[in-house]
Amino acid sequence: MNQKELFTLKAEVSSLQKMLDKIPPEDVLDRASVETRLNVVKEQLEEVVPQERELARAVLTFSGRPVAGSEGVIADFATKALSAFSEAITAVGASLHATLAPTGPVPNRQQYQMMITGTARGSFGFQLQESSAQLELDDNSTVSRALEATRNLLDGSVGIDDEELAEAAADMDHRALNKIRDFVVVLNENEAFCTFKYADKSFHFKDSSQVKRSLERLSTEYLSESEQALSVVFGGAMPHKGSCEFQIEGNKEWLTAKIGPGVEAPDSINDHRGQVVQVKMLVTQAGRGRPRYKLLELPAWPLGKARE
Secondary structure (H helix, E strand, O other): OEHHHHHHHHHHHHHHHHHHHHOOOOOHHHHHHHHHHHHHHHHHHHHOOOOOOOOOEEEEEEEEOOEEOOOEEOHHHHHHHHHHHHHHHHHHHHHOOOOOOOOOOOOOHHHHOEEEEEEEOOOOEEEEEEOHHHOEOOOOOHHHHHHHHHHHHHHHHOOOOHHHHHHHHOOOOHHHHHHHHHHHHHHHHOOEEEEEEEOOEEEEOOOHHHHHHHHHHHOOOOEEEEEEEEEEEEEEEEHHHOEEEEEEOOOOOOEEEEEOOOOOOHHHHHHHOOOEEEEEEEEEEEOOOOOEEEEEEOOOOOOOOOOO
């Protein structure tokens, strides 16, 4: 739950209480209906334990042809680059909670957006911060996770380790990856490069040639994602770790798959260990590296007992 949802619950309590005050005592059924909902919302509020933590903050600075040192940056480029970066963070954040459709509105996009809170000197850039209205009441907000995931993917895109790149991309879907590619495209088309700082780590392109390398390694030809129907046998699920073990039918090697956000009740996998089932997996592969797997939905379980 985030702060906005908490405020919504508090507002609903206030609204329900006002409604209840206006309903005459003799309207027993109407009062009972409102009282029931009021009690439910109050119970939800009682379960919330607000935690203090700092808002996620990042600094994005630019260098290259569109930038005049710390004096300024070409407005057209800055607008496009900042918009592309913001869209990438929004898509990555949303993909952590749901599988995104190829087109159309991003679900709950307002929950994953950032505010500009100032400019950054050195090379010209911007200070960014998540909105307090969307702050989740736990240690890791979705925005902070999206910032970290984006930084890790960019870092992997300029290296030589295909395993590192595939691992960074494995938890993102097509649309989120495409949005990060779009950001790198804007940099490349304008002969610009950037530094991205979040928490105690930073990523930076050294020059325009490194931006080109990143774009090549992020291309769909090099970094591929495909939804595949596989015949597998599950060995078990570890929902607390967000993963499950499986074998592809006919192959003795045990593999690990991330459990996608669209998978409900993943513990049911443990009730069907050893059964051959058809599943839909997102398979991510960088270059000639090992494929990474993400379970997108539960299969239709066959009748009969699981193998012990």
